[in-house]
Amino acid sequence: MKSIVIKQPNELVIEEREVPQPANGEVRVKVKLAGICGSDSHIYRGHNPFVKYPRVIGHEFFGVIDEVGEGVDKSRIGERVSVDPVISCGHCYSCLVGRPNVCTSLTVLGVHRDGGFSQYAVVPSKNAYVIPDEISDEFAVMIEPFTIAANATSHLKPTENDIVLIYGAGPMGLTSVQALKGVYNVKEVIVVDRIEERLNMAKISGADRVINNTSLSLKDELDKLNIKPTVIIDAACHPSILQEAISIASPAARILIMGFSSDACQITQQGITSKELSIFSSRLNANKFPVVIDWLKKKLIDPQKLITHQFDYMQVIQAIETFEKDQKQCCKVLLTIS
Known part of the structure; x- marks a missing residue:
């Protein structure tokens, strides 16, 4: 599979990697679309103190489950899913009071662990939220940005x-x-x-x-x-x-x-x-994916108003530079992965 990897600050490569296998409690997502965020740019430019290189960036992504690990029902294969990048322990004080976004052992996909700028990504099953058929692929990949507003x-x-x-x-x-x-x-x-x-x-x-x-x-x-x-x-x-x-x-x-x-x-x-x-x-989101999915189902928000550019993933450098430099015309940039 092809993965977009930041080797070190200002060094981005599209690398051939083995397709990952989902572990216990995980699903594998065949990524279709991903969104570029300011934090992706910060990692690329070496301005994020939390990241360790090399890193597959991307925490806004959507795709289809094509494999599941042990403990996950095989009926999930084929589901259209949007992925919550916040991975928490579930038992520290923050998690117990409903704030997993500031978990004491917080892991964020695309920052602390490889993210979604890849043809395949493995994620915890509970982080892969089913997308109703009435929500388009483009709107599904925009759920994560709206969870920031929801939070x-x-x-x-x-x-x-x-x-x-x-x-x-x-x-x-x-x-x-x-x-x-x-x-x-x-x-x-x-x-x-x-x-x-x-x-x-x-x-x-x-x-x-x-x-x-x-x-x-x-x-x-x-x-x-x-x-x-x-x-x-x-x-x-x-x-x-x-x-x-x-x-x-x-x-x-x-x-x-x-x-x-x-x-x-x-x-x-x-x-x-x-x-x-x-x-x-406010940091990231605390279990807000169902909230935003409901907003979309009720047509209370319109992500299309924010999507200004779309690139093939092979053009990722041009896409990031457009996001960084064209502040007058550019808002949300989407990458077509597969």
Whole structure:
């Protein structure tokens, strides 16, 4: 089989490997489609401190089960499945309280263990979720990105009365827009970014208002509009954002950090306590695949609005470079594996 392997930072090869055999409790997936994420780019460029090389990247992937290991019912062969990349122990404190995404022995496919940029991948049976026939292959491979929004919103518990501000109109910001408007029907979603084309994508995804803060003060603009966000999602994660979010938030607001920066940020505690703000963080997803599958079945979200490019896996370098460089036109990039 062919596998896309990062040998070391900035060295990507398409390597011939033996087809893997599923172990006890595992299934083998014949991969059909995979999505490129920022973390794949970070591993390729050597910016992920958790990865060990060589590594088959890819944690967003869809395919068909073609073999099962011991302990797995053979009736699963032939199932169309989307794969949850989060592998957890099931018995540590985090797992027991329903947060396997921060398991003390967390393994993520495509990061700590070989992922889905390969013609075949073996994964735990419980991580392979059956996809109903009414959900297309292209939508099935987009489930994992939407689980990030599902996980974030599960912390925030949005209501129809909320005014939500989202920093960043990248894939995570845009999946959040769709979830907030399509699933939670929040009162208003505002997206702030510095790329006009990305802001247009936000409008297409359902944002009620967009703000380009390239040359203006976001706080002044919101004050002028008499807007105090009750929910703020940081999907851009620049170190300066958290303090600004604290200053513009409504009293009793919720703030969620969707990613991370390794650089330090400085905040004033008084701004948090004087408004009694709640600050959350969100990592990966905690058993949110069934949630997003249900959203798709009910047509509450539309992944097609985010898919801008599709490449054959032999063009993977061009695909990653497009994802990295074309921020104006590129959102989600899919790879056709087989």
